[in-house]
Amino acid sequence: MTGLGRAGNALRVMLDAALDLALPRLCAVGREPVDGQGLCPACWSKLSFITRPYCGRLGIPFVYDPGPGILSMEAIADPPAYHRARAAVRFDEISRALVHALKYGDPLDLAPMMGRWISQAGRELLAEADALVPVPLHWRRLWTRRFNQSAMLAAAVSAASGVPVTTEALKRVKATGQQVGLSRTERAANVQGAFRVPPAGKPVVAGRRLVLVDDVLTSGATVDGCARALLRAGAANVDVLIFARVADPVRTSI
Numbered sequence: 001m002t003g004l005g006r007a008g009n010a011l012r013v014m015l016d017a018a019l020d021l022a023l024p025r026l027c028a029v030g031r032e033p034v035d036g037q038g039l040c041p042a043c044w045s046k047l048s049f050i051t052r053p054y055c056g057r058l059g060i061p062f063v064y065d066p067g068p069g070i071l072s073m074e075a076i077a078d079p080p081a082y083h084r085a086r087a088a089v090r091f092d093e094i095s096r097a098l099v100h101a102l103k104y105g106d107p108l109d110l111a112p113m114m115g116r117w118i119s120q121a122g123r124e125l126l127a128e129a130d131a132l133v134p135v136p137l138h139w140r141r142l143w144t145r146r147f148n149q150s151a152m153l154a155a156a157v158s159a160a161s162g163v164p165v166t167t168e169a170l171k172r173v174k175a176t177g178q179q180v181g182l183s184r185t186e187r188a189a190n191v192q193g194a195f196r197v198p199p200a201g202k203p204v205v206a207g208r209r210l211v212l213v214d215d216v217l218t219s220g221a222t223v224d225g226c227a228r229a230l231l232r233a234g235a236a237n238v239d240v241l242i243f244a245r246v247a248d249p250v251r252t253s254i
């Protein structure tokens, strides 16, 4: 585990102790009181976990099971730069509220739970991974938001899986602004050249099997931009782990 993970855990233990004495916990989605977990059973039961069968490349659920090894039309027609992506849940009202709570609410409470779900969804990928790479925020956004939610999730996935986090691998060299409301092509153009492996990051990238971690995937342009930068710097493999992804069911390639 990295220094970030250890510091996060120590901080969490301290805050947990303080919170247990002070306040009843509230469900991150519905704000009703809960015991411990950060999400009440009713909201938990409404979360849409992504399960097989799904496209082995994109991790998007199939409408029906095409059998092992069959990829989606999308993966074949327009293959991403990364190798494989997996997400814990579909992006919907409930997961949106959780992501919002992680960003603006109480991340120390939610991150370990979300990290465990992501680790479950990405078991295969994590088994082969050398390191986790959180999608970096531009320093200006990091400064206004105080912390990077992708780094929080990566630390939580690291705690659950034992795969270390590296924060030196990738820098965001261009503030990309909001991706919301942009077309697929516009999103790709928006992240063009936004990510770079700095000289200090080369040794932790070259020849390594890396897993990018982010909170939400919509078009995939951001993680694709990150994967391109890592592969250009010599990464042996780049996979992607996401908490919530937009996942309209895909058609099979046959």
Ligand SMILES: [Zn+2]
Pocket (backbone or CB within 6 Å): 027, 028, 029, 030, 031, 032, 039, 040, 041, 042, 043, 044
């Ligand atoms: Zn609730």
